[in-house]
Amino acid sequence: MKIRDVLLSEYGVASSVPSAVNQMMTDFAVGFRDGIDINLGVGYVNENTIPRKLIQNAYQAVLANPKKYRASLNYGGAQGSPNLIESIKTYLINNQIEGITQDTFSQRDIVIGANGATSLLESITHLLPIGIVVTTDPMYYIYCNDLERKGFTIVTILEDNKGLQTDLLREKLNALGREKENIQFFYVVTVNNPSCTIFSNHRKKTLVEIVTQLSYEVGRKIPLFFDNAYSDLVHDNTVERLESAFLYDEIGIVYEIGTLSKIIAPGLRIGYLIGPKGAFLNSIIQRTSDIGFSAPLINQEIASYLLDNDIEAQIQKVNKGYKRKAIQVKTWIHVLLGENLQECRGGSAGFYYYLTLANTITDSSSDFFKYLTRTTGDEVIDGHNDNPHPKVIYIPGEHCVHPSGEMVDIGKRQLRISYGFEELPQIHAALKHMKDAITYSCEQI
Ligand SMILES: Cc1ncc(COP(=O)(O)O)c(C=O)c1O
Structure with missing residues (x-):
């Protein structure tokens, strides 16, 4: 048969x-x-x-301190290890990115992805309605490919040496007419992959303003995701100090995504999302639970230890x-x-x-x-x-x-x-x- x-x-x-x-x-x-x-x-x-010795040392230190690093070889909670969340906060507050302070976290929270920043990006595709995603050209082809397979329509805006050209974005939005209502989110890689173009602070501010205005126009908050995968790797000290997009966010539409892959080790698979507390962030946490409960807790605690002790050097x-x-x-x-x-x-x-x-x-x-x-x-x-x-x-x-x-x-x-x-x-x-x-x-x- x-x-x-x-x-x-x-x-x-x-x-x-x-x-x-x-x-x-x-x-x-x-x-x-x-x-x-x-x-x-x-x-x-x-x-x-990749700091093999430091990771080895962190692993031992975590296992030797079960009081602080509780049940580190067991399941973890879906938002992420409280130790790691605290360590990331401290790291970001002390880090080169301008504008992140204790106050940043009064209305916002950090969630740890199940498997790096990639899993958080992927989660977004399940939690927001299918529609238009606006990003730069050239684009992060891995994520855009994922989005297209899931039925999203990618609209790209050309970048120049300062990143996504906000004047061209304005033109594109005008040309979209009513279609604008179908825009579900914006995705911008702050040090772009493939071009490594750094999105300038001025452009970033303008983009937040445009998306804020658009949100009012369509009557709902349109999230704007900044992917900071490489923002800790600005190695040219003649460029301006990067500012966090949270500085410009008046209505709670900005989300920033980070990863420890590029500065510590991709193999730890630690990525995080920071954004306004609320339904969307809760849905991301539930999604992490659905796809694997949490990132491996031991990796999260190792990462926490490394951020607390070794990250600057x-x-x-x-x-x-x-x-x-x-x-x-x-x-x-x-x-x-x-x-x-x-x-x-x-x-x-x-x-x-x-x-x-x-x-x-x-x-x-x-x-x-x-x-x-x-x-x-x-x-x-x-x-x-x-x-x-x-x-x-x-x-x-x-x-x-x-x-x-x-x-x-x-x-x-x-x-x-x-x-x-x-x-x-x-x-x-x-x-x-x-x-x-x-x-x-x-x-x-
Ligand atoms: C723009 C961008 N976002 C995210 C990632 C993946 O990060 P993670 O290793 O945390 O999944 C990469 C990896 O190359 C990347 O280039």
Whole structure:
């Protein structure tokens, strides 16, 4: 008897095929040769920034103090460990971000995600009605892909070197007309992924004002989520001190999302959301309970201990490392790719450069991509089948720009490269391969 396959929901169907980037990464991971192939594609932090010893020490300290760190290997509460919540408050109050004080928390609360900032972002998709989400172009492709699979419509606003262009947002909102009522939330990455553009304080303030006004217009609060994943990684001390968007929030629409992934270790999976107390925050807590009760309590307590004892020196160390790499890599980008470089974003924060090439296509069907992944079919370039020449992976701009936005064409000449994971000699080698890949692409025309 014939039987149909498992019946999937629309989201199930959309998720049954890996996203283009996931597929690319999986293909590349299969057969990745350590010490030969070079991965500038992943958002991994540098292994040397992960404080293994401090984590080991924190783990022991937590287990040795059951009075403070109660039942740390048991289930935790869904809002998160009270120790960790206190530690994050203190950390934020003492940290570089301007405008967070004890008073910030009189009307607001902190919740810890079940599995990093990603789980909080994902929770939002279940708790707000389906509709329009406004974000920047280029966009954080991982989250935008998730949103689209769940039926949200992404509307993107171009960024310049100060981030999302608020004058263009105003124009877009006017053009939307009645459709504006369908906007469910705004999502802005304050040090953008992929471009590492820092959203300026002035623009941030203007954005909060625009969304406040829009909220009044449509008669309901429209939440504005700031993703601060990289905001602790501003390693260029010539840029303005970042201000918290809470400073400008008069009606309680601003939410800030943070993570310890980039400054301590992604493996701890600690992310947090700060926002006004109320129904939405309660729903996030319930959702955390639904998907796994809480982040592993032991990890939360370790994180709390690290924030209380080691964070200042740790952040300094991390930023010193990324700053050194940012400066060196920028020099190499200009020396090696300069002739073909139209624009280079990043270098002041986080660990990505976002490049626009003048006349070389970078998408996954391009000669540039084929050269670097050694899939040209020409043995001189690819090397021997069972021992190809070094491969280099990057994120093609085509995946970072919205597929129906205004950057589709330029996106085909863009790429994100990470200077986080690989060490400088490997990055240098990769950029030399990129230079050769540009030459190869020109020859093919
Ligand atoms: C913009 C942005 N948000 C969130 C995350 C994920 O954070 P977490 O590791 O806490 O899930 C990343 C990771 O690269 C990111 O780039």
